[in-house]
Amino acid sequence: EVQLVESGGGLVQPGGSLKLSCAASGFTFSDSAMHWVRQASGKGLEWVGRIRTKPNSYATAYAASVRGRFTISRDDSKNTAYLQMNSLKTEDTAVYYCISPGEGGAFDLWGQGTMVTVSS
Amino acid sequence: DIVMTQSPESLAVSPGERATITCKSSQSILYSSNNNNYLAWYQQKPGQPPKLLIYWASTRKSGVPDRFSGSGSGTDFTLTISSLQAEDVAVYFCQQYYSTPRTFGQGTKVEIK
Numbered sequence: 001e002v003q004l005v006e007s008g009g010g011l012v013q014p015g016g017s018l019k020l021s022c023a024a025s026g027f028t029f030s031d032s033a034m035h036w037v038r039q040a041s042g043k044g045l046e047w048v049g050r051i052r053t054k055p056n057s058y059a060t061a062y063a064a065s066v067r068g069r070f071t072i073s074r075d076d077s078k079n080t081a082y083l084q085m086n087s088l089k090t091e092d093t094a095v096y097y098c099i100s101p102g103e104g105g106a107f108d109l110w111g112q113g114t115m116v117t118v119s120s
Numbered sequence: 121d122i123v124m125t126q127s128p129e130s131l132a133v134s135p136g137e138r139a140t141i142t143c144k145s146s147q148s149i150l151y152s153s154n155n156n157n158y159l160a161w162y163q164q165k166p167g168q169p170p171k172l173l174i175y176w177a178s179t180r181k182s183g184v185p186d187r188f189s190g191s192g193s194g195t196d197f198t199l200t201i202s203s204l205q206a207e208d209v210a211v212y213f214c215q216q217y218y219s220t221p222r223t224f225g226q227g228t229k230v231e232i233k
Contacts, residue, residue: 106160106175
């Protein structure tokens with residue numbers, strides 16, 4: 001079955017860190033760029049960042065709101081992408097989705113999401 | 121950054137009637153070398169991740185009912201549900217994937233009247 005499964009969410013204090021994982025199965029993970037998108041409760045969708053494939057030098061890009069605090073990485077041998085989140089703020093509270101784009105780059109395959117709550 | 125503006129914020133439509141959502145980008149998302157508009161539409165139901173409905177502005181993803189259609193080019197786009205069904209109640213988002221950062225419209229909530 002083609003799927004993405006996120007894990008690692010939870011409750012963390014402001015200023016803390018958390019690392020999310022996204023396990024892929026059913027497709028050739030190493031051929032796919034991977035994106036992260038977040039959604040605060042009752043709000044819209046905010047793109048967080050992406051990592052490209054090995055032939056594209058694993059290039060990363062980030063939203064301005066997380067640049068310098070969040071880092072995306074991947075381990076193709078484990079079919080897993082990661083989102084390392086440091087210096088967390090209350091406004092980072094959201095459901096975090098990982099995504100594998102389809103043809104041309106539209107967000108075709110989404111995980112179920114993992115909830116991150118930043119609160120004291 | 122490309123700003124995506126959707127309208128309306130919400131709409132209520134009677135079953136079987138047409139629902140129309142518009143999306144406007146702050147700059148053209150038509151790539152001249154391949155003549156493709158880098159515009160996608162997503163449907164999100166409560167408690168679920170978004171689901172891709174339409175890509176390249178007008179190409180329906182396999183398995184999506186043909187009552188969903190997308191149109192437009194350049195900066196102005198439309199998602200039409202030709203005959204609203206109860207299961208279409210959801211929030212709909214447009215998104216540009218022409219450039220980084222990827223950006224989404226704010227969403228349109230579709231309800232049954």
